[in-house]
Amino acid sequence: xxxxxxxxxxxxxxxxxxxxxxxxxxxxxxxxxxxxxxxxxxxxxxxxxxxxxxxxxxxxxxxxxxxxxxxxxxxxxxxxxxxxxxxxxxxxxxxxxxxxxxxxxxxxxxxxxxxxxxxxxxxxxxxxxxxxxxxxxxxxxxxxxxxxxxxxxxxxxxxxxxxxxxxxxxxxxxxxxxxxxxxxxxxxxxxxxxxxxxxxxxxxxxxxxxxxxxxxxxxxxxxxxxxxxxxxxxxxxxxxxxxxxxxxxxx
Amino acid sequence: xxxxxxxxxxxxxxxxxxxxxxxxxxxxxxxxxxxxxxxxxxxxxxxxxxxxxxxxxxxxxxxxxxxxxxxxxxxxxxxxxxxxxxxxxxxxxxxxxxxxxxxxxxxxxxxxxxxxxxxxxxxxxxxxxxxxxxxxxxxxxxxxxxxxxxxxxxxxxxxxxxxxxxxxxxxxxxxxxxxxxxxxxxxxxxxxxxxxxxxxxxxxxxxxxxxxxxxxxxxxxxxxxxxxxxxxxxxxxxxxxxxxxxxxxxx
Numbered sequence: 001x002x003x004x005x006x007x008x009x010x011x012x013x014x015x016x017x018x019x020x021x022x023x024x025x026x027x028x029x030x031x032x033x034x035x036x037x038x039x040x041x042x043x044x045x046x047x048x049x050x051x052x053x054x055x056x057x058x059x060x061x062x063x064x065x066x067x068x069x070x071x072x073x074x075x076x077x078x079x080x081x082x083x084x085x086x087x088x089x090x091x092x093x094x095x096x097x098x099x100x101x102x103x104x105x106x107x108x109x110x111x112x113x114x115x116x117x118x119x120x121x122x123x124x125x126x127x128x129x130x131x132x133x134x135x136x137x138x139x140x141x142x143x144x145x146x147x148x149x150x151x152x153x154x155x156x157x158x159x160x161x162x163x164x165x166x167x168x169x170x171x172x173x174x175x176x177x178x179x180x181x182x183x184x185x186x187x188x189x190x191x192x193x194x195x196x197x198x199x200x201x202x203x204x205x206x207x208x209x210x211x212x213x214x215x216x217x218x219x220x221x222x223x224x225x226x227x228x229x230x231x232x233x234x235x236x237x238x239x240x241x242x243x244x245x246x247x248x249x250x251x
Numbered sequence: 252x253x254x255x256x257x258x259x260x261x262x263x264x265x266x267x268x269x270x271x272x273x274x275x276x277x278x279x280x281x282x283x284x285x286x287x288x289x290x291x292x293x294x295x296x297x298x299x300x301x302x303x304x305x306x307x308x309x310x311x312x313x314x315x316x317x318x319x320x321x322x323x324x325x326x327x328x329x330x331x332x333x334x335x336x337x338x339x340x341x342x343x344x345x346x347x348x349x350x351x352x353x354x355x356x357x358x359x360x361x362x363x364x365x366x367x368x369x370x371x372x373x374x375x376x377x378x379x380x381x382x383x384x385x386x387x388x389x390x391x392x393x394x395x396x397x398x399x400x401x402x403x404x405x406x407x408x409x410x411x412x413x414x415x416x417x418x419x420x421x422x423x424x425x426x427x428x429x430x431x432x433x434x435x436x437x438x439x440x441x442x443x444x445x446x447x448x449x450x451x452x453x454x455x456x457x458x459x460x461x462x463x464x465x466x467x468x469x470x471x472x473x474x475x476x477x478x479x480x481x482x483x484x485x486x487x488x489x490x491x492x493x494x495x496x497x498x499x500x501x502x
Contacts, residue, residue, distance in 0.1 A: 074318035
């Protein structure tokens with residue numbers, strides 16, 4: 001140990017102060033339990049802190065924050081779009097909380113600057129920014145409660161960083177729409193390449209989409225990605241056809 | 252219209268009273284905005300109510316309730332198991348909020364008795380019980396707020412209907428564990444039958460698990476289900492090997 005215990009304590013206080021100021025400037029409030037926020041930025045590649053003898057990192061907080069963010073976003077969309085169906089709400093949420101969006105958001109807000117990670121260690125750091133963002137939401141929730149967290153997410157994040165009208169008009173990704181739907185409905189979706197048609201530059205892929213093992217629709221395209229989108233779009237129409245009863249008995 | 256307007260109003264008041272009593276006896280509190288609860292039990296097969304000219308049913312509330320239930324369960328597990336990692340928390344949550352569990356719970360609690368559905372209409376009613384359960388959570392949340400809903404879920408549902416120790420020891424389903432993990436991490440998981448080995452009664456299936464298109468592991472078994480479980484278990488070990496750095500630099 002290079003530091004004396006006294007110096008070490010001073011260093012920690014200064015680091016607490018720095019983190020508190022950073023949170024204040026990013027989210028506009030003074031954290032209570034600063035330990036939670038330290039933890040939120042502790043990537044698994046570092047993970048030196050121990051709690052009851054167990055190494056800790058931000059993954060537990062990420063699990064919690066992910067759920068809180070989903071709930072707050074669901075509430076926001078439910079109230080913002082009172083006449084839209086749950087398919088629309090699900091899709092909008094997937095646009096807001098996608099890993100790509102959260103990574104970008106983390107960077108825009110300067111959250112990524114606070115992450116402690118060991119860049120020399122191998123492993124996927126690509127999503128560490130979004131992970132830390134979710135962990136921060138988890139820390140805020142434990143520190144300040146749901147209503148406070150909801151207010152901060154709405155006022156400092158959603159209204160500040162998202163253009164909802166733009167999101168509404170963003171091109172529909174039927175594959176992610178289907179995947180989000182399956183998660184909500186707790187069904188298992190698979191995209192299987194089941195055939196190839198033609199050869200050479202005219203080769204097309206045939207992809208079949210199954211839900212819980214049952215084939216729903218097939219799509220065809222020159223790329224696997226295109227065939228998947230095509231299969232997803234057809235499946236989406238079929239699934240929606242089932243959801244919206246075309247011939248209600250009590251009409 | 253067979254009823255006079257007067258009789259119709261009286262019938263609605265009586266139905267409000269009945270529903271209020273049912274909620275009181277099932278969940279132990281007096282609902283405020285009873286309209287939300289009527290909506291929670293309105294299956295899409297009926298969907299006669301209109302709001303701003305749009306047919307409504309319980310699907311929007313289900314979307315909201317699903318998210319709130321996930322958040323409350325995440326909070327509960329986070330606090331109940333302070334030393335368990337997020338893989339354990341994710342798996343435990345998937346056991347608690349699985350569609351099968353929610354359907355059963357809905358029945359045990361008598362929620363299924365309140366569902367209004369058109370049994371003559373075609374469509375999948377198998378999950379209508381679990382859907383109504385989630386929609387009820389959504390209604391409670393809008394009516395009474397998060398903290399109240401959290402308290403009711405913990406005290407009247409989780410502590411009452413779940414044996415957490417039993418759930419912990421319940422056999423691990425690696426396939427659902429992988430799927431839950433992929434949902435949390437926003438990755439796309441596929442199980443593809445890539446080969447068949449042997450023939451007749453000795454035929455075995457080879458299933459490959461891919462994450463975002465990248466092959467992780469293969470499993471082999473006499474049944475597709477078994478091969479999938481096998482592939483999922485191997486993949487789980489690999490993924491966990493990455494999460495828990497076996498050779499931390501700062502050891």
